[in-house]
Amino acid sequence: MEDDISLFDASILEEIDFSKCHGEYKPAISHKNPGSNLRLRPLSSGDFNRGFLKLLTQLTQVGEVSKKQFIERFNSMKASPGGYYILVLENTETEEVIASATLVVEFKFIHNAGARGRVEDVVVSKDYRGKQLGKLLLDCLTLLAPKVGCYKLSLECKDPLVDFYTTFGFSKEAQQNYLVQRFWD
Amino acid sequence: MEDDISLFDASILEEIDFSKCHGEYKPAISHKNPGSNLRLRPLSSGDFNRGFLKLLTQLTQVGEVSKKQFIERFNSMKASPGGYYILVLENTETEEVIASATLVVEFKFIHNAGARGRVEDVVVSKDYRGKQLGKLLLDCLTLLAPKVGCYKLSLECKDPLVDFYTTFGFSKEAQQNYLVQRFWD
Numbered sequence: 001m002e003d004d005i006s007l008f009d010a011s012i013l014e015e016i017d018f019s020k021c022h023g024e025y026k027p028a029i030s031h032k033n034p035g036s037n038l039r040l041r042p043l044s045s046g047d048f049n050r051g052f053l054k055l056l057t058q059l060t061q062v063g064e065v066s067k068k069q070f071i072e073r074f075n076s077m078k079a080s081p082g083g084y085y086i087l088v089l090e091n092t093e094t095e096e097v098i099a100s101a102t103l104v105v106e107f108k109f110i111h112n113a114g115a116r117g118r119v120e121d122v123v124v125s126k127d128y129r130g131k132q133l134g135k136l137l138l139d140c141l142t143l144l145a146p147k148v149g150c151y152k153l154s155l156e157c158k159d160p161l162v163d164f165y166t167t168f169g170f171s172k173e174a175q176q177n178y179l180v181q182r183f184w185d
Numbered sequence: 186m187e188d189d190i191s192l193f194d195a196s197i198l199e200e201i202d203f204s205k206c207h208g209e210y211k212p213a214i215s216h217k218n219p220g221s222n223l224r225l226r227p228l229s230s231g232d233f234n235r236g237f238l239k240l241l242t243q244l245t246q247v248g249e250v251s252k253k254q255f256i257e258r259f260n261s262m263k264a265s266p267g268g269y270y271i272l273v274l275e276n277t278e279t280e281e282v283i284a285s286a287t288l289v290v291e292f293k294f295i296h297n298a299g300a301r302g303r304v305e306d307v308v309v310s311k312d313y314r315g316k317q318l319g320k321l322l323l324d325c326l327t328l329l330a331p332k333v334g335c336y337k338l339s340l341e342c343k344d345p346l347v348d349f350y351t352t353f354g355f356s357k358e359a360q361q362n363y364l365v366q367r368f369w370d
Contacts, residue, residue: 056295063297073298080265084292104291107269110241110306111370112248113258121295146368153368154341159360170364175344178363179355183331183338185296 004046007078007086012147013040013140021139022168025132031140035131037093040140043086043100045074050090052097059123061185082115083107085144087137089128099124101137103144103153117141117150138168189231192263192271197332198225198325206324207353210317216325220316222278225325228271228285230259235275237282244308246370267300268292270329272322274313284309286322288329288338302326302335323353 018030034040043052048070056062065073077084082105089099102120107113119141124134145153156178157165203215219225228237233255241247250258262269267290274284287305292298304326309319330338341363342350 053294060295062295065294065298069298070294073292073294076266076292080268080292081261083265083268106289106291106303106305107258107261107265108306109238109250109255109258110245110247113250113254118291120291121293142366151367151369152365154363154365156339157362157364159362162362162364165364169366171366172362173365176363176365177342177344177347177357178339178361179342179347179350180337180339180358180361181327181354181356182336184336 004044005074005078006041007043007045007074007084010042012144013042013087016140016143016147018139018143020143022142023132023135023139025135029132029136031136034089034133034136037091038098038133039090039092040087040136041090043074043088045071047088047090047097050095050097052088052100055097055100055123055125056121058125059121082148085141085148086121087140089124089133089137096125098128099133099137101134101141103141103148105145105148105150111151114151115149117145117148117153119153119155134164138165142168189229190259190263191226192228192230192259192269195227197329198227198272201325201328201332203324203328205328207327208317208320208324210320214317214321216321219274219318219321222276223283223318224275224277225272225321226275228259228273230256232273232275232282235280235282237273237285240282240285240308240310241306243310244306267333270326270333271306272325274309274318274322281310283313284318284322286319286326288326288333290330290333290335296336299336300334302330302333302338304338304340319349323350327353 031040085103088097101122104118216225270288273282286307289303
């Protein structure tokens with residue numbers, strides 16, 4: 001039997017006060033009850049075999065990542081204590097990872113040696129859209145960020161998603177620009 | 186005598202091909218010769234005593250960070266292998282840190298288990314402005330990012346700095362928004 005190691009301690013998800021969430025849920029799902037046959041939990045080292053990378057191809061280019069490379073990457077994240085919180089939703093019947101979202105925590109010296117959070121790589125598998133799962137993942141990350149010490153939380157998104165993210169407490173800031181350069185795909 | 190531990194291996198700075206830099210330098214300074222009495226190097230655990238935090242107060246709020254807190258934060262960054270590249274410029278005569286810039290590397294599963302870089306916390310002390318030092322730090326980080334595996338590099342900046350950063354290869358991307366929420370200062 002292979003090890004199935006959690007990227008971070010799942011107990012922190014139990015401690016989230018979901019009554020403070022931003023989204024409205026009809027029907028009323030939560031991180032503890034995300035829906036029929038669904039379980040919300042930290043990314044696990046076993047998720048290579050549960051289609052985690054295939055799920056990410058619905059977001060952007062993933063390329064050919066071997067199991068060895070996956071485990072190396074997983075371990076480098078796990079070795080950064082308090083740095084990476086990747087949530088997944090698993091269909092426990094099919095044992096497939098069907099949605100994911102990441103909170104990356106950047107350590108700072110400014111702001112009392114604080115930390116800032118970033119929402120990254122939010123994806124819900126095509127067959128599972130319209131079930132409030134993206135909203136659920138976002139709410140969990142937004143509640144998790146201050147809990148793990150983030151004084152602010154940011155994200156980048158395309159125009160059509162601005163309204164969606166605004167409902168979670170995000171907003172544009174005046175005179176603030178976001179610039180990028182790309183070295184390769 | 187106290188330990189003076191480097192945040193990352195300084196030899197990687199030696200390997201930068203500075204002939205590929207974006208900025209024009211008159212007079213011709215470089216990472217190896219940044220100016221009279223100046224030395225460019227990785228942040229060191231001894232920089233608490235060389236005014237590193239005082240320098241950061243010229244950027245934003247720092248608050249009261251004790252030496253113990255500084256060292257803890259330094260160690261959490263160092264424990265994240267390949268995650269934090271903080272450059273500083275030291276006046277070797279006064280033993281003061283007079284400028285700094287950070288490259289944060291975020292590990293990914295997407296893009297062949299790649300990495301993306303972010304430029305953070307660029308600051309040059311008031312008395313040292315107009316000496317091309319911000320440009321020098323930016324060029325070093327921009328050359329360092331692909332070297333340490335970043336497929337892209339991004340930053341956030343206020344309106345007046347857009348032109349400055351554009352000269353280093355950064356640009357706005359169409360339909361791309363940057364959203365924030367703040368939990369505390």
